[in-house]
Amino acid sequence: MIDHTKGSFFGRRKGKPLRERQASLLETVLPNLRPDLASPPPGDIRELFPCPVKNVWLEVGFGGGEHLLHEAGRLPETGYIGVEPFVGGMAKTVAAVAEAGVQNVCLYDDDAGKLLDWLPDGSVDGVYQLYPDPWPKKRHWKRRFINPVNLDRYARVMKSGASFRFASDIDTYVDWALRHMRDHPAFEWTAERAADWKEPWRPWSGTRYEKKAIAQGRMPRYLEFRRI
Structure with a gap:
């Protein structure tokens, strides 16, 4: 039996050395963007953002931040909490947030499980999990x-009716995700036709990883589930 309560859900956290400015921004800017898990969460998680927002979405494993930043710019009245333990991706995103003065983004640079355990019940309006590591072995x-x-x-942190959106170019992980999501009593698959899982949600900015996968002949799949 697989023990899902132990171990990390990500691989290496560091890659190439950061440039001096990136390292500086991680030290000076990221603390102001990071939820303080040492303190109780606010009763209304919209209070995490310095600007007024109407709803809050979570993106777990945002990679280089392309999708997260696109959505934050497109929907300024939506707050986004982005999670990414990989230092390179976090540094790139922190720099972009600082340069553009983005107000509706919070960033967390550790295991998403810790953040999920901290968030209040029924506080999140939607979740993205795009191209997670498939751990093929x-x-x-x-x-x-x-x-x-x-x-x-x-399920605990999502509101009733909230959307969970999952994308992957690895068929075995798509099958895995579909099976686990459909077996869970809190979620229902929204697809009604093949195009609903073969085509991305609209509008869609894509990610750098997605473009690479398509160039290498791997076709992404897009699953959406509703929190019952």
Whole structure:
């Protein structure tokens, strides 16, 4: 039996050395964008943002931040909490947020499970999980973030009717995610026709990883589920 309560759900956290400015921004800007998990969460998580927002979405594993920043710019009245433990992706995104003066983004640079356990019940209007590490070897399946324990976490923090959007170019992980999501009593698959999972949501900015996958001949799949 796979133990989903232990171990990390991500691989290496560091890659190439950061440029001096990136390292400085992580030290000076990121603390102001990061939710303080050492303190109780606000009763209304919209208070996490310095600007007024009407709803809050979560993006777990935002990579280079392309999709997160696009959505934050497109929907300024929506607050986005982005999670990314990989230092390079976080540094790039912090720099972009600082340069553009983005107000409706919070960033968390550790395991998403910790953040999910901190967030209040029924506080999130939607979740994106785009191109997570598929951990293809069977002995690493316990590291796949889509699992019963984390789906319980998602279900607890999501509002009734909230959307969960998952994208992957790895067929085995798409099958895995679909099976686990459909088996969970808190979620229902919204697809009514093949195009609903073969075509991305609109509007859609894509990600750098997605473009690379398509160029290499791997076709992404887009699953959407509703919190019952």
